[in-house]
Amino acid sequence: MSFSLLRAPIRRAALPKSFPRTQLANQIRISSRRFSTPPPEAGPAPKSNTILYVGIGAVFVAAGVAYFTLSDSGSTAVKSGVQAAKVKANFVPTKEDYQKVYNRIAKKLDEAGNYDGRWFLWPVLLRLAWHTSGTYDKDTKTGGSNYATMRFSPESQHGANAGLNVARDLMENIKQEFPWISYGDLWTLGGVAAVQEMAGPKIPWRPGRIDGVAAQATPDGRLPDATQGSDHLRRIFGRMGFSDQEIVALSGGHAVGRCHTDRSGFDGPWTFSPTTITNDFYKLLFDEKWTWKKWGGPKQLEDKSTKSLMMLPTDYVLVQDKSFKKHAKAYAEDNELFFKDFSAVVAKLFELGVPTEQFVAPEPWIMKNADEK
Numbered sequence: 264m265s266f267s268l269l270r271a272p273i274r275r276a277a278l279p280k281s282f283p284r285t286q287l288a289n290q291i292r293i294s295s296r297r298f299s300t301p302p303p304e305a306g307p308a309p310k311s312n313t314i315l316y317v318g319i320g321a322v323f324v325a326a327g328v329a330y331f332t333l334s335d336s337g338s339t340a341v342k343s344g345v346q347a348a349k350v351k352a353n354f355v356p357t358k359e360d361y362q363k364v365y366n367r368i369a370k371k372l373d374e375a376g377n378y379d380g381r382w383f384l385w386p387v388l389l390r391l392a393w394h395t396s397g398t399y400d401k402d403t404k405t406g407g408s409n410y411a412t413m414r415f416s417p418e419s420q421h422g423a424n425a426g427l428n429v430a431r432d433l434m435e436n437i438k439q440e441f442p443w444i445s446y447g448d449l450w451t452l453g454g455v456a457a458v459q460e461m462a463g464p465k466i467p468w469r470p471g472r473i474d475g476v477a478a479q480a481t482p483d484g485r486l487p488d489a490t491q492g493s494d495h496l497r498r499i500f501g502r503m504g505f506s507d508q509e510i511v512a513l514s515g516g517h518a519v520g521r522c523h524t525d526r527s528g529f530d531g532p533w534t535f536s537p538t539t540i541t542n543d544f545y546k547l548l549f550d551e552k553w554t555w556k557k558w559g560g561p562k563q564l565e566d567k568s569t570k571s572l573m574m575l576p577t578d579y580v581l582v583q584d585k586s587f588k589k590h591a592k593a594y595a596e597d598n599e600l601f602f603k604d605f606s607a608v609v610a611k612l613f614e615l616g617v618p619t620e621q622f623v624a625p626e627p628w629i630m631k632n633a634d635e636k
């Protein structure tokens with residue numbers, strides 16, 4: 264696949280060096296997109312079963328009539344009914360159906376904006392997709408994105424997952440509208456949308472994850488601890504099957520979003536453009552002078568010049584450890600290289616723990632951005 268295919272249209276939201284919250288909120292507001300759901304269509308019913316086919320047809324014709332006759336506000340309920348009917352009729356979703364889910368996520372996020380004026384939702388969606396995948400253990404073949412076990416306590420309550428209820432609740436709304444999609448597929452598709460809609464590279468993705476049960480949940484301690492060093496990073500990400508280069512590329516996810524004192528205890532964003540994926544995370548690591556923040560919270564670094572940005576101890580080791588540093592430098596100097604490697608490694612991350620035979624397609628798909636024709 265050529266790299267140009269991987270590249271999503273750039274919608275930069277770079278910010279000035281000082282950014283009051285309200286101004287930041289206005290600047291990062293991604294322009295509103297239009298979304299229209301075409302009339303419901305019949306799913307591909309088994310051709311050999313005429314009765315089933317006619318039955319499905321009747322359900323969909325009825326739903327279709329209602330769809331056209333009801334007002335906009337009523338249409339959501341009708342669409343839910345249609346989705347429920349599809350589930351009952353052993354509906355086999357196509358790539359277009361998954362694209363509709365993608366578009367719905369994008370619309371939902373647009374509508375939500377930066378809710379309550381403090382938090383930006385795309386980054387937390389990426390964090391959900393990463394945390395559902397990052398529990399994978401290659402030796403025991405447990406964890407990963409397959410079963411979406413973060414729905415269950417105690418995994419949902421693990422310290423590393425603090426605040427992800429925000430993303431799960433958001434996705435639950437989408438799930439109500441598209442009950443046929445598994446949580447693992449929905450959450451990882453949300454992560455794909457997050458990267459692509461925040462102007463990052465295309466993330467090859469395909470569905471096939473299935474909903475698991477609470478007994479498949481993973482024990483606490485599988486996700487990285489931000490207060491640790493390079494040995495810890497290698498142990499945690501090595502368990503998932505990632506190399507040094509991949510650890511550094513994945514860490515570029517911290518180009519977006521921020522830490523929240525009421526979630527992880529850490530505070531602040533990593534970059535001046537926290538809703539745009541760029542290699543700024545690496546550039547800032549090299550270009551700024553970082554000092555330990557003097558405060559009552561956990562050990563974190565702040566940039567000397569504005570004191571408005573932060574780095575976690577695990578981010579900072581990327582420029583301290585010799586092997587990590589080599590890759591971080593390469594990404595700081597070459598955004599194209601970062602995009603290419605970030606795309607590959609995030610695609611790999613989101614497929615952790617999913618047996619290949621479960622995927623519906625032999626090769627991952629490239630989903631369209633919400634405003635792509």
Ligand code: HEM
Nearest residue numbers: 386387390393487488489513516520521522523526527577
């Ligand atoms: C290298 C090990 C990692 C550590 C120790 C780590 C740790 C953290 C911590 C402590 C937060 C703050 C949570 C909060 O207070 O809201 C955070 C946020 C975030 N992380 Fe990581 N992370 C790591 C890797 C990753 C990876 C691999 C990705 C994605 C590819 C990622 C994406 C994010 C995003 C997007 C946020 C912001 C969420 C928001 O704004 O609500 N992180 N991470």
